[in-house]
Each structure stands twice: as structure tokens, then as C-alpha cells.
Amino acid sequence: MKYLLASLLTFWILSPVNTDPPVWDFDTQLNDYFAAETERIKLRTEQELSAIEDWETYKTEARRELQDMLGLWPMPEKTPLEATVTESIEHEEFTVQNLHFQSMPGLYVTGNLYIPKNLKEKVPAIIYVCGHANVKKDGYSYGAKVNYQHHPAWFARNGYVCLILDTVQLGEIEGIHHGLHRYQRWWWQSRGYTPAGVETWNGIRAIDYLLTRPEVDPERIGITGRSGGGVTSWWVGAMDERIKVAVPVAGITDMEDHVVNGCVEDHCDCMYMYNTYQWDFPKVAALLAPRPLLISNTDRDIMFPVEGVFRVYRQVRQIYEQLGAGDQLALNITAGPHRDEQELRVHAFRWFNRYFYQREGLIEKTAVKFFEPEQLRVFKALPGDERNTRIDESFNTVAPSTDAVLAETSPAEARSGWRKDLDRIFANWPENDAPAIMDIESRVQSRGMQLTTYRLPSDEHTNLPVFHLQSTGRSRQGPTRIILLDEDNWADWSARLAGAFPGGPFWSSTEAKTDAAAILQRELTGGSLLLISMRGAGPAAFSGDEFKQAQIRKRYYLLGQSLQAMQTWDIRRALEAFLQTSETKDLTIEAEGISAGMALYASLFLDNRISLELTKLPASHLEGPYYPKVLRYMDMPAALMLAREKHAIRELD
Template identity: 40%
Template sequence: MSLFSRLVCFLLLCNFGLLAQDASPTPSPGNAIIDRHLIRETSELSRRFLEGAQTREEWEAARTDLRQKYLDMLGLWPLPERTPLKPTVTGTLELDAVHVEKIHFQSRPGLYVTGNLYRPANVQGKLPAVLYVCGHSGRGRDGNKTAFQHHGMWFAANGYVCLIIDTLQLGELAGTHHGTYNKQRWWWQSAGYTPAGVECWNGVRAIDYLVSRPDVDPDKLAVTGMSGGGAATFWIAAADERVKVCVPVSGMSDLQSYVDDKVCNGHCDCMFLYNTYRWEWTTIAALIAPRPMLFENSGYDPIFPMPANERIRERLAQLYRWYEKKPGDLFDIGITPGGHADNVELRLMAYRWINRHLKGDNREVHEPVQAVIDGQRLRVFPEDQDLPAESLNASIDETFVSLGKPVPPRTHAEYLTWSKTLTERLEATVFREWPDQVAAAVIRDQRPDGQLVLGTDDEILVLARRHEAPQKLPRSPEQRERLWLVILNPDEPEATLPAWVSKTALAGQSTVTISPRGCGTSLAWTQANPPNYVERAHALVGRTVDAGRVYDIQSVARWLHEAEGNELTIGVAGRGAAGVLGAYAALFESSISEVLLVEPPTSHREGPTLLNVLRVLDIPDTLGLLAPRHVTLFNADEAAFRRTEQIFQGAGYESRLTRRSSPR
């Protein structure tokens, strides 16, 4: 009997309380397990407001670096080039006191932004300007800007230039906000692409356009919007200090609300950045201080609940106290009765706040009844044939974020620098706050069928089962015993050795199968598309499910290694995405000395999903980082993994990479 088997028997006999008392234990449901894990994550991050700054001086010293990190989490760092806007007015509606210009510009070549610019009919000198960003109010081909025309009419009638722009999802040239919400575009997370980044950049470039106009005072700019527009107000004002005043309306909750209370299920992807740096969410809004901010909401808004609103208010009030002469000077809240709606009370508070801070005007305001302009009259592109064929709006997710393209090393010396640089970047943006050594898994239970339930990351449970070789293979005295850890995908039955194992070099060897978190029928969580809660909630705390699975693999490998007195070496093997997860585990776990991949995906676009990984490298590069470990590829794409061969050759380890075919 191996030391591994003796250890299991010893624990079972002693009954240290780690094992279930019932002969047929029922594991905790997967939903409860992952919910507890996510709640623990949000609890930790909720203590990180202002990244620990305790004084105004500490905050101001940190702010520049935090703004850069913020832009990075939107996919906007380094900042994109400010390419020519090519602004074009396609027509003007001349109403009694207000003129409406129908305008488009390109925030990046081919990324069209359509909008309506409202201005007084008679302009004298430079006027303060308002950028109004829209929420989710579908108006088809007219664009959602037409649903918020009453804001533009009021501002223009009261001496402002107001530009209302369509969103990417609901504009005249529609893209999508729903990549991870219901379209299964998990590669968005791997690429670090979020439509929130597009909405932010479109807003920044809209400000570029406004300040270029002769009728706009560039020192008097405000931004406001509701719901999705409230979120965009935060994105833009935090990114661009030219915004002097902002009024976000029902646009932000906090992690406790989004994750613990699952409020993120009511939101599409434009409402979120990827929390790479694991911030307390209100830190985003804090980047706006000390500029005046009125934070508005309604008392019974179900997707921006008031308890979260109150927590955000308390945090921001704490920050603004460092700048205000008296409370309410620079930061205030506005609450109205009712649910999620663009109501007149919210609008009047916004008008007053902007008047006060851009004009020094504290008078009461009123909103007269306005005639509604037919949406077709406000179209920038009147007919379908007018839409620009070169528009990239529908496919901007493919090109918006710059992806990593590391040059393969040509020499061993180059390889050492190359691997060090890429590993450091992975640790900084993909596996951030990763432990130097993951703790060994702990036995929680053994089932009657021999399966072990192991605890890896506090609440997380995974399944493992030993499969002994028919007979021990001969080895020399200096050779250490190797055990293969076979990683199962969600579609592979738990505890069962997959058929592909018998067609590889693992045939006849001792193995342990592992179903990492969320895999295996008895510990899987509910999958619902939409809203894909578990996968999207992970990104809000700076993780992905697959990153957690890498952790599980490391933890189980470390446990096996330590259980054998550190004499056992571990090989990891998996089919498809599971094999790639094993490769990442090998990068960070010293006990793993060999990796075998069967039919590996050629790119993280296919999986597995790891936050920002495509901004650093792709799977062929990752496998190159494993040198000088032994790597075996079965049925791997010839062209894609030629790059891996080049890396091993350049490093001087070509003998450590094996490519094979096996019967399918």
C-alpha cells in the first residue's frame, strides 16, 4: 500500500472530524459552495476603499497611479491614439428657441458615435456644455439618444450646449453590450474587453469634440446620465478631468450588492469593468473627487438598491470631507420616491446642481412640458442606405483592446529574459495576489465509491480519486516516483478515468483524477444563460472561474507531493481547456514536472478563460514558458503550436517538447 493510501486509511480510522459521519454523505450543493466563496471575496475587498489612504495627502499621492490602473481595467491603458474625429453634421432641426444638430464622429477609425447636439437658436459667446449619456431605452434605428431628448431641450433652452450620444448597444449603428451576459463570449474576459471601455472612450472623444466647438467654454463641462448612462457618467468623469461637474443617476452599486445580493444579474456588461486590481468598487467614483458630484437614485430602485446607495454615500462623504468647507458643498445625494425611472424630480435636482457649479446660479428650476420630436427626425443617418459600410461598431470587440504579441526568443539568454518578463506580467494582471505557494488541499470526506472530497480554497470543494496502475513500472533507484494528475473538464464524469487516457503515454500508469471547482455532477453549480451569475461575479472580484481551477490543481498537486514526503513528482494531464489549466498550474507549482495536453485549444478565445491573459500572451506562448519541463502535445494543431516549438528551440530545450498523434 502506498503512503497516499495509508494516509487516507489513517484519517478515516481516526475520524478527526474532517470526515462526514453518515455512511452516504451528501455534499453541499455547488451553489452554496460558490456563493460562500464569492461572499468571502467581496467581504475582503469591501475593506479596501481608497486603497488604504487615510488622509487627503495619502489619497492625492496615490491617485495618479490609481487612475492609470482604472483605465487599464477598462481596456484603455495605454490610452488609445486620439485619431481624427471627422465630425459631420448631417442635418439641423431649427425649432423656435433650440437648434438640434444631427452629428456623427469616429472615436476611433470606424467606431462611429451618433448624437444630437442641442444648442440655443441664438448663441452669443462661449456656453457651458453638458454631455448626456444614455441608459438602456431601446428606440431601434432611431437610437436611444432620442429617448432622452427632453434633457437636451432643457439644457439648450437654459443656455447650454448639450450633446446626447447613442450607446454602442442601442445606437443607430448597433454593437453589443451582452457578450458575457448571454452571448457566451467569455474571451471578452480573457482579452480584457468590456463595452464599458467603449462607452468611456466614446464619452472622452465626445468631450474632445465639444471643446473644439467655438460655442463651448472648455472650462465649463458637465456629464450626466441615468442607469447605463449613470454608469457611463462615472466612467467618463473618473477618466477625464476636463469634466468639472457630474450627476450620475442610478448608475452604481457596490460589490456587496452586485455579488452577494446578485444584483449584477439585472445588468449587462456595459455596467462593469474587470476588477483586475481588486478594488472596493466605490474607489472608481472616488477618482472624481474633489470635483462636484451629485449622486442620485430612487428609493425603490430594484437594480440600484438603497442599502448599497447608502454605503457608497458614506464612503464618498468620508472622502469629500477632506475637501469641503461644509457638507454638501461638493458632494451630495438626491433621492426621489419610486422605482427605476427617469422622473422629473431627478432631472430638476440635476439641473440645479449643474447650474450651481457651472454658472453659479442657485435659483429654482422648472421643466415645462415639451413637445416630443419624432425619433426619425432626429436620426443622424435617415435611411438604412445612409449607414456607413465601413462601420466597425458591430465588431469593435475584436479590435478595441490591444493584445499581447510577444516575440519568440532566439537564444537561451533571450529565453530567460522573455520568460521572466511574461511570468511577471501574468502575476501582475492575470494571477494577481496569487500566493507564492498554494496551500495543500485538505481531506474533507471520503465517499463510499472511493472518491475524496478535498478542500482547496477555504469554502471550495473538489473531487479526486486514485486509479492504481495494474503493475508498477520499473525505475532506477535515483528516479523519483511520478503520479499523474488527470484534470477533468465539466463535461467529463467525476471519478472516471477518461477514455483518452488509454491512448496516451499515461496508459498503465498511476493516476489521480480531479474535478476542480464547478466540475463533477455532485459539486457543480447552476448554469443559467443569461445571466451567467457565477462567471460574471468572479470578474467583479478580479478573478475567473478558470483561475480558481488553476488554484485547485496546484493545491491538489501540493497535497499529493507532501503526502508522499515530498518524494513524489507530479505530472498533469488534461484534454482541451483542462490541459491548459494544468499548464498554468505547472508554471506556479514546483512539484509539477511534466505536462501532457490532448487536443489543446489554439487560443484563449476558445478557453480557458483567464482575466486579461490575451493582453499578455496566448496558449502557445504559455506552453513555451514551461521549458525546461517536459511537455507532450497530443493531436495539437500543427500551425498554432509551431510557435511553441520555436520557443523551446530558441531556449535550447527542443528535446523537452514532444508532439504525438493518437487515435481519436
């Protein structure tokens, strides 16, 4: 009976101060946020592309940004290719050379070079970049070049040299494309690494190789490929103007499709740049202007929906027409799903014939396969010095270590540089950084304690619960301990709150601890507790399995952000809002692991001095938190050095 009365009393005095109903549907908030951010990027790209005054200046700066987003800024050194032909195959119409080259030392690119017979002059060359096709036999990976061999064979039978390239993942040496959702390599975000950068670099070096061949006309080099190869065609064509004609097939749609409509969930990481400059994809496509460009797709492709392809085409056409090259852009849509349809091939062949041979005739020869996998094999044994399987660890340029920086400059100069770098790392935080105002959603008392639930508007679409727990008998608030609620500690805290304050919207009585009240009362000895929620964690977790959570995180990086960067924003907003109204400024954040790293960075943006107790703080951003390209600028020791200048920090094991 006593327990029943206590429960009734707790429920009875629950009275929301804010009369509007609380909105705690975090999945809806997330969808609204993604839609709004995508629309903002879309509109900005449209406005930018419609207001270009000097195309050459614009193109140069845009290309530099794309280099940066692909991990190619500064551009890697062009080291000797060490090109090697390992075997030749004779066909009555052409010769195939099985070859490899090194786009950088130890980064091997395997491919087949198809050369027409009886050449009397230099001829056009096509780079065919493969999509995702896994060709294995008796445990050996023969590479996607085997699956797509009918393309280069057709080109060679019609007067073109064609170099078909394996990808990093689906080559004879098997590297990794699916690093994020399949292998949990979220540290790629910290390095700013994307396999799209490696594929782009391999394509650029493939051009270098073709220019060494006596059969090739250097002024007539084109590129094409389907699916993943279609995407790489865009990257290489946008980055290198030695590509004179391009036909990317099933390789582009816009941010609306990828982020809002969910196409990102069907794609691997090689499809995406690290979008820190917040481009929509028509801007990538525009960088091929005014060169001849055929955008090709099928009408039932779920990976590159035709509606998004139309939206890209319309914006790119505007650029071509402004440059007086409207006739050099075309759109080919044919019937079919995401598949290598014959109609797609025919239109690609005709496009290259038109611009490289000035031919408009019918395509009389079909594209067919001639060879078994063993015939197209490059390596008899894989090279021992290959870096393909671990290229993600070294491809990008990263900042010198903190010690190395301090050896070259004064601590004051180092700190000044790192503070500027913070603006780059968190450049895509919300623009409105005016202090947030937290509204009280409810206030409840139970067993000598008072729990106030606040609604924190972290951004225009994200409302998060913040819980303030105090003793009711204390006249002054006293010091406040701050806990960040994450996936590691939320189960324990929700059980305590459920036991002491049954009926709350974020916990269930079935998870309540029987001694919860006593535990919380001990926690309140000497002060109060502030429990901060972050989007996607603890009480504000998003629904879905591990795969779905990974796709949510990928959407953030398509927006030029990361989930943990936005969680750091949430922490900053909560701290700033609490400091505005709290009678005490004596705050101590207690956090562990990646949350400790996020607390550290959030503190760098506070004006007030606070204390931080950081348990198991990651030694490097390779362990987290994973912020956009942070390792290109600084690592955790630099953040610690900045924070110690302002705050009291205690590191715990």
C-alpha cells in the same frame, strides 16, 4: 446473491478517516467565497480611502489603474474626429444638429447637438450619455438618443449646449454590450475587453468635440445620464477632469450589492470595469473629488439599491470633507423604481444651474419630447467602414505574438518576462499559497481496487473531492495518471465509479456502467489514477441553468478573477498536495481542450517535473482558458515554451 454480497462488502468497509462530516455543498461554498472576497475588497477600499495623505499623487495612480481596468492603458491615440453634421432641425428655442464623429477610425459615435438660439457668449455644455433604450422603427435603429431627447431639449431651452450620445449597442450602428452571458464571448476576459471602456472613450472624445464648438465654454462642461448613462457618467467623470460638474443618475452601488446581493444579474457588461486591482465602487466615485457631484437615485431601484448607494455616498463624503469640499457633494434620493422620474431630472437641472449659472431659482420648464425618431436620425445609410459591430476584436492593446517577441529578444529574456507576467495574470489568486494538506474522507475497496476520497481545501471556503484509485494487490504505487474532471468527461467517469463503487456521494447507481469494474481495472494497468475536481465543474458543479452559470462567472470577474483562473488554482493545489505525500513523483496529466490549457498553466507553478498529454490544446486564449487580461501579456505558445523548459509535453489531436 453474489452482486448483493459484493455491494454489502463495499458498503461495510467504507470508513471515513476524517471524523468531521464532509462538506460537499458547493453552492454554499461558492456563496461563502463570494461574500468573503467581497468583504475583503470592501474593507481594503475603506482603509485605503481613509488613509490618503497626498490626494493628487493618489488620484494620479488610481486613475492609471482605472484606465487599465477599462482597457484604456495605454490611452488610445486621439485621431481626427471627422465630425460631420448630416442635418439640422429648427425649434423656436433651439437648433438640433444631427451628427456623428469617429472616436477612433471606424468607431462611429452618433448623437444630436442641441444649441440654444440667440447666443451672445460662450455657454456651458452638457454631455448626456444614454441608458439602455431600444428605439426601432421599420427595422432601423434610431438610437437611445431618441428616447432620452427630453433631457437635452431642457438643457438647450435653459441656456446650455447639450450633446446627447448613443451607446455602442443601442445606436444607429448596433454593436454589442451583452457579450458575456448573451453571446458567450468569454474571450473578452482574455483580452480584458469591456464595453465600458469604449463608452468611456467615446465620452472623452465627445469632450474633445465640444471644445471645437464656438458656442461652448471649455471651463463649464458637465456630464449626466441615467442607468447605463449614469454608469458612463462615473467613468468619464473619473477619467477626465475637463468634466467640471457631474450628476450620475441610477448608476452606482457597491460590490456587496453586485456580487453578494445579485445585482450583477440585472446588468450588462457596460456596467463594469475589469476589476483586476480589486476596487470597491466608492473608489471610482472618489476620483471625481473635489468637483461638484450629485449622486442621484430612487428609493426602490432594484438595479442600484438605495442601501448600497448610501454606503457609496458615505465613503465619498469622507474624501470631499478631507479636501475641504464637503458642500460640493450631495445625495438626492427620490421615490420610485428604476425609472426616469421627473424628480430626478429636476434635481439634476438645479445642480447644473447652481454651479454653471449660480442660479438657485425654481425649475419652471418641464422636460418634454419634441421630435419623431426620423427627425433625429443621423445616417441615411450606415457607413461601410464601421468597426462598431466588431470593436471588441481590436479595442484593447494586446501583447505581440510569441514569434514577434523572440525576434526581438533572446529566449531566456522572453521566458523571464513571461514568468513575471504570470504574477500579473494570477495576481488575485489566494494570498496563502502554502501547500495544501488533503484529508482522507473515505476509503473503500471493491473488486481488487481501492478508492480513496480526499478533501482538498483549495482556499478558505472551497473544499473539493479528489479521488485516488489503486489496485489493492500492488505493493508499490507505480506511475500515476491524472485526470481533470470537467463537464465533458464527468458523466463517463461517474458512470464507471458508480458501477465499481456503488453508494458514493457523488454518483448514482442509476448511471452505473455494468462493465465499470473491468474498465477501471484496465485503466489501472501499470499504476494508479488521480481524479481531480475543480470548482464549478464535474462533481463540484454549481447548480443553476446556463444564465445562472454565466452570472457566476461574471461575479468572478467583478472580483478581478475568472472561474477558469480559479479552477487552475484548484489544479495546482491538488497537484502540490498529492506530491507532498505520494510515494511516486512520476505523474502524467491527461487533459483535453480548455482543461488542457489549465493543466498547462498549473504545471508552471510546480517544482517537480511531470508529464503532460494535452489533447486539442487551444491555440490561443481567444479559445480559452479565459484568464484576466492574459492576452495583454502572453498567449498559449508562450506558456508552452515556459512549460517545455521544465516538463515533458506531448500534444495530441
